[in-house]
Amino acid sequence: MKVLLGNVLLLAIVVHGTAAADDPKKLRLITWADYAPAEVVAQFKQETGIQVEVTLSNNEEIISKLRATGGAGFDLAQPSQDRITGVQREFGVYKPIDLSQVKVEQFSPEILEVTRKNATLDGKLYGLPYLWGADGLVVNTKYAKVADYPDLCRADLKGKTSLRLRRPVLMAFAFAAGKDPFALYGDPKAYAALMESVGATLSACKSNVRFFYDNKDQLLNGMRSGEIVAAMMWDTGGWTLNRQDPNIQFIVPKSGAMGWLDTFALPARGRNDAAAYAWINFTMRPDVAAKITNAVGNWTAARATENLVNPKFRAQFNASFPGGAFKDIHWYPAIPSGVEETEGRILDRIKAAN
């Protein structure tokens, strides 16, 4: 009941937000923690006079909130690129990007191309790249030797590993089993069968897992205290820990890292597109983009920032991806509808397994 009530309240609050008067000097941004560093927000205000009102969230909540209001309440959102076309087809919560408003030349063409491929629906582009990174393994090398995801289920690591029970874990274990789940997106039956087998593997592995983490800090604390010695996690978390304890390292698994890319997307009923475009162009400026990378730890989609970022980050990145990002990483393609329902049932079963 609490959840239902919570939803109702959330609805009420969002509706209330929509009713607020238009303010050309305000940008309502819904994004992930750390994605809008205070320093950058302050500089933007100074240069443009626009105040950025940041709401912290994650993919699922961004979409749920936009869905609840039909795309109102925010002027700019930052979902992952695989969460754009499917969501747009189902719920119509975004509006197309007007490329004439964007300084396209600031973007790295390779990354822009990845997004163009994944975020285009019916000939219209619904997303621009912002930040990217990879999921892989974070290992405390003092206590464990781990090369690929299935190693997390090894008997000698019983009770000392952790996973985030969301769809990336299914993809990772599918790749580790030698399959390409993305290739099966078009074949629901084969995809379901693959997910079933991955689910079985993970259910059997559940007793090995100390806890399924929900947020970064939960896992980082576990790694620091030594309760967790190996986990599936994204690169920046590993690099953060590495700076505190050199024994802890981010490792690209043998079966490959999973590349995620978070975007800029315009909510369908956003009311300050001008401010949104201003923010996009501002954050992709090389000097600002470098500041963001230094604050967040991930690379942005802006070009010509390599020499502006903290050399330590560069070293860590090069150590983790010796072959360069576009050779070592499986990029998440757009999720076709129906796939998540299949995955959801599998995830629920893993959660309930004994």
Next chain:
Amino acid sequence: MSTPDLSVDALDKRFADHVAVDRLSFAVERGSFFSILGPSGCGKTTLLRMIAGFTHPDSGDIRIGGRSMREVAPNRRPVNMVFQHLALFPMMSVGDNVGFGLARRGVNRTERTRRAAAMLERVGLAGAAHKRVDELSGGQRQRVAIARSLVLEPTLLLLDEPLGALDLKLREHMKIELKQLQAAFGTTFVYITHDQSEALVLSDHVAVMNRGRFEQIGTPQQLYYEPATAFVAGFVGANNRIAGRAVSVDGELVELLTPQGWTVRARRSGAIAAGDEVAAFVRPEVASIELDAGQLRPQMARFTGEVQSLLFDGANSAVLIVEQQSRFEFRVALPQTGRLADLKTGARVSFGFDPQRAICFAAAAAAAAAAVTAAVTAAGAGSAHV
């Protein structure tokens, strides 16, 4: 003589700031109705709770049916109690209330139902077993409370002012019923009350309790006609209290002078010397009132006064007279014949009483009773006397 049903020996109970029961000893004969009468705070409730076992005495012993109760828990004593507000169990039927104690003794259901029904019949509530407690009248509840206790055939039944919550009419009625029930069952009743009329009407023996001690134990008649202390004289029945200094002592008779200069004579109780502070007590019905002083009996001391108010209360009617010289307010019972019924306020009258029937106590004890006396005489207007 058989062993008394209750004997209390040197019982003592102190609370932080006062003595509740002060080295008290007494015995209650089998089958009698024994009342403990005293003002609130005199220790009578503490005494009753010690007999029931809810309060532990500091020292001394309580024997019930000859057996010491020192180590006996309240639920194992051969004593049952009727509580002030009866404490019937509202969650149970009347029958289950009466059967409660039997059930605790392991009596089976059929037998329990039979005995509860029989007991209810004896107290005049035949067929009420299935009723809810709140469907009964005040008097019926009273009877259920007694039945609930008596069905266990206790050696002793304790009653804690059970009539206090009833209205006057019902209280008068229940007094008679209680006495009849006690006579019919023959169980020893120990009854505590602050209402002297209840104590006098019901009891075979009454103990007057004050400050943790018994001032006097006796039959109601003894208490009324031969109070042993000034406290008893003041507490039991209505009384005129005349305080002053003993002017002379002549054998049994003391002559006392009030500060306002009124001289009266009264029979001495205990040692009194000339010059002592004393108090004399004269019952309203001992005094007489006449329009003509010559009508008063010759042995009476005679005074004149003025009618201040008429207190008409049927058989208990009285006149409040202000003595002419000292302005002392004196209460005299009106003759029950209806003579003098037409007396008017302000009328000049003669009144008098036989000094032999007035009692004089030394003031050390008398002063203690003063406050109580004042209250009781005032309240006494409406009470019935024996």
Next chain:
Amino acid sequence: MSEPSGHALWQRRMMLAVLLTPALLWLFALIILPHVQLALLSFRERIAPRTYAASLMQYRTFFAEPLYWGVFVRTAIMSALATAMTLLVAFPVAWIIAKVARGRASSLLFVLCLIPFWVSETVRALGWLILLRESGVLPTLLVRLGITAVPVELLYHNATILIGLVYTSLLFMVVPLVSSLESLDNSLIEAAYNLGAKGPAILRQIVIPHAAPGITSGCIVVFMLTLGNYLTPNLLGGKNSQWFTELIYTQFIVRFNWEQGAAFGFLLLALSTAMVALGLRVSGQRFVDVMRRA
């Protein structure tokens, strides 16, 4: 008071209507309306993007998937268990507050029950995390005292969830119990002793029947709170929590499957209604009386 005239009566009715309007609006806008909407959601099925059809599929899925009704039943049983444990813990506490402690001591005890509510539920649950995790206070203490050889993980067990739920619910049981026990005349207990009863018989025959409305209302409140709790089972149960509210949350927020989530919500509502009705029936209480106690 004299008989009100027709006009005065009308005025009084208008006054009542005006006074009740905010409450009724609140009830309608924030409780009835969303529920109607959720009911409609739960009875439809997505057949193509942005196309839905009336269907019972969401409910069929629930019954067809053993996982879902397994969690449902588990949540119900655990909630009932937590309610029973809360009652067992709260009863002596309430007894002491109502009957034993006097004046300040009694208020102090009450405040002690209230203290956990000075911080939010999240902070409370996180407190338990710090205390019980393997590197936490209690396991460390157990090792120091030589009770266990190595630190033991005390989190993520059913027992941990139950402890957390009992702790969170205690006050909601203590309050109605205290109020119903306070109204119990001490002389009834003395009378029962006097008639030969011992402690257990008095508890069974006098105290519990008297406190029944309070017990029932406490149990109803605690059961509903526990059933609908999300945070405590989730944080303390970790990977093994399997609480039904979590499924609802997942369906709504993670899966974007509002239809399934709405159906789950209604099933939970039905469950709590059924359990309350059952509780009232078993204890022979009337809902109105019980709610007056709460």
